[in-house]
Amino acid sequence: MTRPRPSFRFPWRSRADIAREVDAELAFHLDMRVRELVAGGMNAGDARRAAAAEFGDLEGTRTYCRAADARSDRAARAADRLTEWRQDARYALRTMRRSPAFAAISLLTLALAIGANTAIFSVVRAVLLRPLPYADPGRLVAVNESWPFDPGTHAPLSPPDYVDYRAQQHAFTDLGAYSTAMGPVVWQPAGADPTTLNGIPADAHLFRVLGVGAALGRTFDDDASGDSSSVVLSSGFWRRALGSDPHAVGRRLVLNGRSMTVIGVMPRGFVLDRTEDIYLPLDIRDDLARPEITRKQHWVLVIGRLRPGVSLEAGRADLAVVAHRLAVQYPAADSGRNAIVTPLHERAAGTLRTPLLLLQAAAAIVLLIACANLMNLTLSRTIGRRQELALRAALGAGRGRIIRQLLTESLLLAGAGGALGVALAIAATRALLAINPGTLPPLFAVGVDRQVLAFSVLLSVAAGALFGLIPALHAMGAGANDALKEGGRGANATRSGGGVRRVLVTAQVALAVMLLVGAGLLTRSFTELTRVQLGFDPAHVVTAQLRVSGPRYDSVPTTNAFYDGVLGEIARAPAVIAAGAATILPTQGSVSTSMRIEGQPVDESRLPDMAYVAIRGHYLEAMRIPLLAGRRFDASDTPDGPKRVLVNQTAARRYFSNGDAVGKRIRIGPDPNGEWMTIVGVVGDVRSGGLDQPPIPTLYVMHAQEAWSHTLSVVMRTSDARAAIDALRRAVKDADPSMPLRNIEPMDDVVGARLAARRFALGLAGSFAGLALVLATLGIYGVLAYEVSTRTREFGVRLALGATPASVLALVARRGLAWSIVGLSLGIAGAVAGARLLTGALYGVGPLDVTTYALVAAGSLLIVTVASVVPAHRATRVDPLSSMRSE
C-alpha cells in the first residue's frame, strides 16, 4: 500500500460539500469491493448486489456520516476562531505595549467619555426609566386642578372636590389622597430628647390605589374615625428608630403630644414624597363639614389608578366631565377650573426630564468626539503600520483576518476603557451626590445596576467598532502591494486617510463648539442668578425651624407666650442684632390665599391670588427687608386688637391706585364675611418663590393674630452665629424643653440650596464642554503633528531650497486653521439651531446671546491656533541635511 499524498482540504465545507464527500467515500468502498469480486470471477451485476448486501444499511450510514461530519466541522470552526482570537488578542497586547503613550491616551479618553455617559445614564435610568415603587405603576396618574382661567397650573385638589371626583368618576379603580402640607411631627421618645419627623397624612384609598400593602400589620381603614390615633411607619424609620422591632405593631408613640398606636410598617423601598418617616390618617371630615369655605382650599394631592383597558385620554375625558359638573354646581369655587391628569411618573420626574436628556446628549457628544479622536489616532497608526499589515497579508492572512485583528485591538482598548469608565462613573456619582445632597428627589435611587452596566458595555463595543472598523477598512483598501513597494513611511502616508482625518477634525471642533456655547449660556444664566436682587440680605443671618406641638399649644395665648418668650430672650443676647420669625422663608416658596379690597368690585371667580406670610418679632429688620411706606408692626398691634397687615411693593402697585395701599382695608381668605384688616405699611419685594421667580404680590400678617401655623422659622441677624444659636437653644429650653429645633443653617445656605441643582448641572455641562475642547484640541494637534512627522523630508527639501521658516510654518498651520474654522462655523450654526432646547434652563440671557457666542468663538479660535502653530513650528526646525539622510 502506498503512502497517500494528502491533497489540500478546505478548512470548512458547505452542506453540499459534506454530502458529496461522504458519497464519494462510500462509492469508493463499494467499487473496490465490486472490483475484487469481479476479479474473483463474479459477473458485474451479481458483484454489485453482493457488495451492497455485505455493506449493510447504506442510506442510514450516509445520513449518519453526514451528520457527524457537519458536527465536527462546526467544532473545528469554533476552535479555529478561538485560536485566532487568542492570537489577535496576544498580538494586540504586544502592539499596545510597544506604544504605551497611544494606549494610555486612548484609555484615558475612553474612560472619561464612557464614564460620563454611564454616570448620566445611571441618573436617567433612575429618574426617567425605572418604574416607581408601586404595583403596575404605568396605570397610575396624578390628578390636579388648574387655577381658574389659568389652564397651565397644576394645583392640588380641595377636600370637597376630591371627594366629588372620587364619587363621580368611572374611569379609575379608585382615587386616593395624601398631603405634604403638614409640618414636621414632634416625636417624644421615652427618656430621650424630642426629635422631629416627616409625616405624611394619607387616606386608605391611597394605599389601595398604589397597590402596596403593609409589610407588617396593616394600613388605614376606610373609616378615618377608627384610625384617628393610628400611625403607619416607613421601613426606614422602623429600622432606624425602632431597631426593626418585629413586634412594632401595637407599640405606642407620643407624636405632637398625643399617644398614637402603630398599626403597620410599610415595605422597604416604599416612598410617597421624600424621605418620610411616618404616615398619619388623612382626616378631612372637618373640611367636608363646611364645604362652602374649604372647597377653595387646595391642598390635597391625589393619585388615581386607571381601570384596566382605559386609556389616559379616556381618563382625562372622564374627569373633565366631573370638572364641568362641579363648575356649574359650585361656580364660586370651581368655575373655570379643569382637572389635569398626568402619568404619575411624569410628575415625579417633573422638571428633571429636559436637563437630564440635555446632559445625556452632551455626554454623547463627548463620546463622539472621543471616538473621532481615537479614529484619527488609529488611522495614523494603521497607516504607519501598513508595511507590517502588508507583510501579514503577503504571508497569507486574509482581508477579513487582518480587519478582525485590527478590530480586536480597538475592542480590547474600548473594553478596558469602558471598565475604567464604569469605575469612574460609580465613584463620580457617589461623590457628586454626596457633595450635592438634595439635587435629586430622594424618590429616585441612583446607582449603577445591571441595566446601566449593559448600557456601558454596549457603548464600549459600539465605540470600539466605530473607531476601529473605519481605519481598518481604510488600511485594507489601500492595497498591500503599494505599501510593500513604497517602503517605510512614504509620501503616500500623508495623503491616504487625509480626507477622513480632515472631516473628523472638523466634526470634533464643531461638536466641541456646540457644547461650549451651551455651557457658556448656562454659566451666564448662573452668574445672572447670583446677581439677582434678593430684596433681603442673607449675609450674617442664621435660621432655625421651631415648632410647637401638643394640646397645650392648641390655645393661641400659650403659643404666643412661647414664641414671645423665645424671641424676647434671644433679642437680649449680645450677639443678636435683630431677631424675628416667619412661617416661610424667602426662596422657599409660598402659601397663597385670596384677597378682597374694601370698596373694590369683587369677581368671586377671579379674586387676587396673594402669597401669605405670618411674621413675628423683628423679622423685617433681621432680614433687612426695607419699609417703603407707612409703618411696621409694633407694640401697639396686640393679638386681640384690630387686625393689621403689610403688603409688598408688587401688591401695592398692582391692586391699589398709585401704589397707595396704606390705610386701606382688606379681607383675606375664602370667607366673604371675614374680618377687615387694615394695611399699615408697604415693604420691599423679596424673591419668595426662588431666585428665578419674579416677586409675587405678598401679604404679611401678624403671627400673634393669626397663630394657626405651629411651625416658624426663627431668623437672627448676628455678628456671631455660634453664640446666637447657643442663645436660641437656651431660650427654647427655658420656655419649653420638649420643643425641638431643627434645620439650623445660615440664610446664605437656604438661598444656595435653591441654586444647588443648577450648580450641579452647570458643573457637569461645563466639564463636558471642557473635555470636548481638550479632546478636539488634541485631535488637531495630533493630526498636524503626525503630518509634520511624515513630511519631514519634504520640509527639509523646501528649507534647503530656500523656503523661509515662516512660509513653512504658514503652510502647516494654515491647514489646521482652515479645518478648525470650518468646524467653528458649523459648530456655531449647530449651536444656534440647538440652543432653543436650553431656553427653559436659561435666566437673564437669550439662547442667541451674542456675547456668549463671540467669547466661545474667540476662545476656540485661540486654542486651535495654538494647537496648529506648535506642530507647525516643529516643521520649521527640520534640519534639511539629516532629514534627507534619514530615509
Added chain:
Amino acid sequence: MSRTPSELLQGTVDILILRALAWEPMHGYAISRWLDARSNGVLAVDGAALYQALHRLEERRLVSASWGTSENNRKAKYYTLTAAGRSRLRAESAVWRTYAEAVTKVLKPA
C-alpha cells in the same frame, strides 16, 4: 458474528479501527481488508458499521481524515491516527487484554 452492531460491538469496532490505523494511514476499504486478513475473517466488520465508526472517531478527534490518491490512482479518503487516538488505543487495548484474559481463565476447564 452478528452483522448488527450491538453496543458492545460498537466499542469493539472502534478499537479495531484504531489498531488498524496504528500502523499507517489507510482508507476505509483498506481497513476492512486489513481486519479481515488479521482475524482470518472472524472479525469481519460490515461497511455500515465501519464507516459510521470512522466518522464517529473523526468527530471525537481520535482520527483525522484527508483526501489522497489510492494505489489504483483514485481519490480516496485516508484516515490517520491522532495523538489522542493513539493514547486511547493504548488504554483500550490494556482493558481488552485484561478482559480477554479473565474470560479465558473462567472458560478454561478446571
